[in-house]
Amino acid sequence: MKKILLVGNPNVGKSVMFSRLSGARVVVSNYPGTTVDYTKSRMRVEGKEYEIVDLPGTFSLEPKDKAEEVACKMLEEAKPHTAAVIDVIDATAVERGLYLTLELIERGYPVVVALNMSDAARDRKIKIDVKKLERILGVPVVETIATTGAGLKELVSKIGKAKPTDIEAVKRRLRREKK
Amino acid sequence: MSGYAFAKVYFGVLGATILLFGILQFSTGLFGPELSAGILTVPQDVWSGLILFFAGLFVIDGALKLHDIHGLGKAVMGSIMLWIVAGCDIFARIMTPIFGEEGWVNAPNGFLSVFEPPYAPALFLLPFSLLIVHFMRKSG
Amino acid sequence: MKAKARLSVDERWELVDEISKRVVLRGKYKHTLKDVLSDLSVRPATGIPFMIAVLYGFWMFFGAFAGFFTDGLAVPFFDDHYLPALQGAFPGAGPTMAESSPLYMILVGDPNATNCFEAFGVLTSALFVAFGVVLPAIVAFYLILTILEDCGYLPRLATLADTVLHKIGLHGFAIVPTILSLGCNVPAVYGCRVLETKKQRFMMMTLLGVFIPCAAQIGIMRELIPQYTGLILIYLFFGFFAMGALLNKLIPGRSPEILIDVPPYRSPQRSNVLRKLGLRVRHFLKTAVPFVILGVVVVNLLYWTGVIDWLSRVTEPLFVVWFGVPAATVGALVMAFMRKDMAVGMLGGLASAGVLSTGQLITSVVLVSIYFPCLATFIMIWKEGGTRDLLKSLGVLATSFFVFGGLMHAIVTLAGV
Ligand SMILES: Nc1nc2c(ncn2[C@@H]2O[C@H](COP(=O)(O)OP(=O)(O)OP(=O)(O)O)[C@@H](O)[C@H]2O)c(=O)[nH]1
Ligand SMILES: [Mg+2]
Numbered sequence: 001m002k003k004i005l006l007v008g009n010p011n012v013g014k015s016v017m018f019s020r021l022s023g024a025r026v027v028v029s030n031y032p033g034t035t036v037d038y039t040k041s042r043m044r045v046e047g048k049e050y051e052i053v054d055l056p057g058t059f060s061l062e063p064k065d066k067a068e069e070v071a072c073k074m075l076e077e078a079k080p081h082t083a084a085v086i087d088v089i090d091a092t093a094v095e096r097g098l099y100l101t102l103e104l105i106e107r108g109y110p111v112v113v114a115l116n117m118s119d120a121a122r123d124r125k126i127k128i129d130v131k132k133l134e135r136i137l138g139v140p141v142v143e144t145i146a147t148t149g150a151g152l153k154e155l156v157s158k159i160g161k162a163k164p165t166d167i168e169a170v171k172r173r174l175r176r177e178k179k
Numbered sequence: 180m181s182g183y184a185f186a187k188v189y190f191g192v193l194g195a196t197i198l199l200f201g202i203l204q205f206s207t208g209l210f211g212p213e214l215s216a217g218i219l220t221v222p223q224d225v226w227s228g229l230i231l232f233f234a235g236l237f238v239i240d241g242a243l244k245l246h247d248i249h250g251l252g253k254a255v256m257g258s259i260m261l262w263i264v265a266g267c268d269i270f271a272r273i274m275t276p277i278f279g280e281e282g283w284v285n286a287p288n289g290f291l292s293v294f295e296p297p298y299a300p301a302l303f304l305l306p307f308s309l310l311i312v313h314f315m316r317k318s319g
Numbered sequence: 320m321k322a323k324a325r326l327s328v329d330e331r332w333e334l335v336d337e338i339s340k341r342v343v344l345r346g347k348y349k350h351t352l353k354d355v356l357s358d359l360s361v362r363p364a365t366g367i368p369f370m371i372a373v374l375y376g377f378w379m380f381f382g383a384f385a386g387f388f389t390d391g392l393a394v395p396f397f398d399d400h401y402l403p404a405l406q407g408a409f410p411g412a413g414p415t416m417a418e419s420s421p422l423y424m425i426l427v428g429d430p431n432a433t434n435c436f437e438a439f440g441v442l443t444s445a446l447f448v449a450f451g452v453v454l455p456a457i458v459a460f461y462l463i464l465t466i467l468e469d470c471g472y473l474p475r476l477a478t479l480a481d482t483v484l485h486k487i488g489l490h491g492f493a494i495v496p497t498i499l500s501l502g503c504n505v506p507a508v509y510g511c512r513v514l515e516t517k518k519q520r521f522m523m524m525t526l527l528g529v530f531i532p533c534a535a536q537i538g539i540m541r542e543l544i545p546q547y548t549g550l551i552l553i554y555l556f557f558g559f560f561a562m563g564a565l566l567n568k569l570i571p572g573r574s575p576e577i578l579i580d581v582p583p584y585r586s587p588q589r590s591n592v593l594r595k596l597g598l599r600v601r602h603f604l605k606t607a608v609p610f611v612i613l614g615v616v617v618v619n620l621l622y623w624t625g626v627i628d629w630l631s632r633v634t635e636p637l638f639v640v641w642f643g644v645p646a647a648t649v650g651a652l653v654m655a656f657m658r659k660d661m662a663v664g665m666l667g668g669l670a671s672a673g674v675l676s677t678g679q680l681i682t683s684v685v686l687v688s689i690y691f692p693c694l695a696t697f698i699m700i701w702k703e704g705g706t707r708d709l710l711k712s713l714g715v716l717a718t719s720f721f722v723f724g725g726l727m728h729a730i731v732t733l734a735g736v
Pocket of ligand 2: 015027034056
């Protein structure tokens with residue numbers, strides 16, 4: 001069975017999203033490092049069954065502690081069976097999230113970006129040009145609010161469109177956006 | 180601005196009262212004896228005394244610059260500390276004497292007696308501190 | 320497929336910068352009340368008094384809630400109605416425990432017991448401790464903990480604790496596993512994975528396993544010796560720091576500093592609070608209750624076969640001279656292998672039967688607390704740290720047991736309790 005992996009920095013809402021998408025119950029708390037092991041469940045997308053995995057948060061693919069190790073190892077092992085990596089980014093701290101996104105792209109994972117906590121970003125007067133980000137990265141980008149479920153339908157509809165791209169192409173597209 | 184002038188005095192006085200009771204409660208907690216006057220009784224408890232002491236300080240400090248979000252924040256923090264002490268008191272009142280000697284049986288009488296005076300200072304000051312909620316709303 | 324280009328760390332950050340410059344627009348942002356409160360709760364001058372208030376509220380709620388269900392409901396029900404009825408109705412009762420049938424002894428326990436702590440049978444003590452005392456404590460503890468977790472207070476507590484914890488080579492974030500450990504040691508040992516170095520993980524797992532009592536145990540302590548529970552907890556925390564400082568000196572390895580990530584305050588969602596509370600209560604019912612029952616069965620069998628009497632005789636000098644407690648405590652220590660809450664409950668039975676004085680009860684509660692991680696925690700440390708770490712942990716444990724048990728004996732003697 002193909003896998004869908006939930007990846008992202010700590011405390012960005014991966015586990016909330018996992019519960020919403022799969023219906024499984026996992027622990028959600030408002031501090032980094034809540035999830036320290038992976039949890040698997042099932043979900044259906046467009047009639048096809050997938051295995052969806054909630055991973056511990058990580059800042060990069062070079063693990064700094066044992067929880068990050070679990071995430072990186074799972075990413076490594078699941079690579080051949082990965083249908084999509086849902087890369088969850090905290091919209092109030094885009095930079096930290098993008099670092100991991102670029103790493104994922106470099107290693108050739110099929111990525112869909114979920115710009116989560118978009119409600120918090122709006123409150124903080126942070127605007128993100130989703131279309132432009134999508135053009136630069138060359139992968140689908142969806143604004144979501146995991147706690148209310150907003151945007152998740154759209155996110156799921158993009159899972160099928162996830163495909164690998166490479167970092168040189170990202171650089172090229174970035175230069176094009178420059179003018 | 181006259182609303183704020185009034186509020187500054189109001190919370191200044193409230194803070195001073197909390198502070199005073201905090202000191203009283205702290206020192207009776209250390210040295211006794213229990214003080215009682217009318218519907219008020221000061222419990223002998225060092226910890227809640229200490230908390231009220233700081234709560235009073237924060238409310239006074241906040242009241243001085245209430246128009247500013249930082250001042251308001253401090254007053255709110257002091258109020259929350261007061262609410263914690265008062266909340267624990269109310270909760271303990273509800274939870275302890277319901278069952279009494281006879282278990283659940285005497286609940287109706289016991290239940291009413293729970294809310295009879297005398298009150299601890301935190302409980303007594305609780306309603307007066309609720310005005311801060313108005314200012315919290317106003318700041319959004 | 321051709322090899323993909325990889326960037327260096329700096330190049331990657333540069334690229335991130337370029338991208339975010341083009342897509343992120345930051346408007347003018349005014350500080351809100353939430354930000355101010357967030358700031359005030361991590362600054363020591365305001366944060367420490369606030370922390371005291373939060374912990375005070377935690378403790379008072381715990382006491383009132385657990386007290387209501389235990390003293391108000393469970394104790395009258397179990398002691399006045401359930402126990403006498405069961406003692407009368409269950410076949411096989413003799414005039415004393417020894418003269419009763421083995422089945423009666425295991426299921427009901429002492430036919431003359433007047434309370435459920437003393438009886439020590441599966442249907443009496445085990446049920447009473449698990450559902451009458453520990454369950455309310457667990458619910459009360461996790462209700463508050465979950466709210467604190469969800470609003471985001473714990474990382475702020477970590478920031479405040481950072482200075483102190485750094486002195487013993489731990490990162491401030493170690494306070495989070497410590498607090499979780501006050502609920503149950505098992506997920507806390509698991510949570511040590513977020514610590515960076517092997518040294519930190521080993522230290523933390525060991526200190527948690529040795530010194531931090533779980534909510535089940537605290538609940539039963541509060542029931543038995545309410546006026547001393549706070550002091551015992553403070554004593555154990557003192558042990559935590561003293562041993563931590565020592566381990567930090569002895570164990571080679573780094574204790575790197577990292578910044579604590581403090582998320583914004585969020586209002587807890589009721590659905591999440593209830594779901595988590597449900598998860599944790601279910602976890603307790605599934606993993607603790609069987610061990611409580613199994614423990615009572617095993618200990619009763621060991622009594623019956625004379626193993627515990629033999630153990631008591633062998634270890635008597637140690638217990639009487641060094642710890643100042645009667646050898647009868649051995650039974651409770653055997654129980655503590657399986658569940659510490661039930662072990663403390665056993666001590667309560669001994670105290671109520673007049674075998675232990677208050678001072679001896681305090682010392683033996685400390686002994687049970689330090690003595691051995693419960694089976695579940697033991698397995699967890701093994702799984703997370705491996706055999707070597709487990710053995711080292713046990714070494715630390717044995718040392719702590721003698722030192723802090725003996726010290727408590729001295730304190731109790733000097734204080735004349
Ligand atoms: N305002 C807001 N809060 C959110 C959103 N998504 C998640 N949260 C909150 O963010 C916190 C963290 O959520 P988790 O799902 O535990 O985060 P995680 O990514 O699994 O975290 P780790 O397991 O520690 O890596 C919780 O308090 C959630 O309620 C969102 O879209 N908006
Ligand atoms: Mg998680």
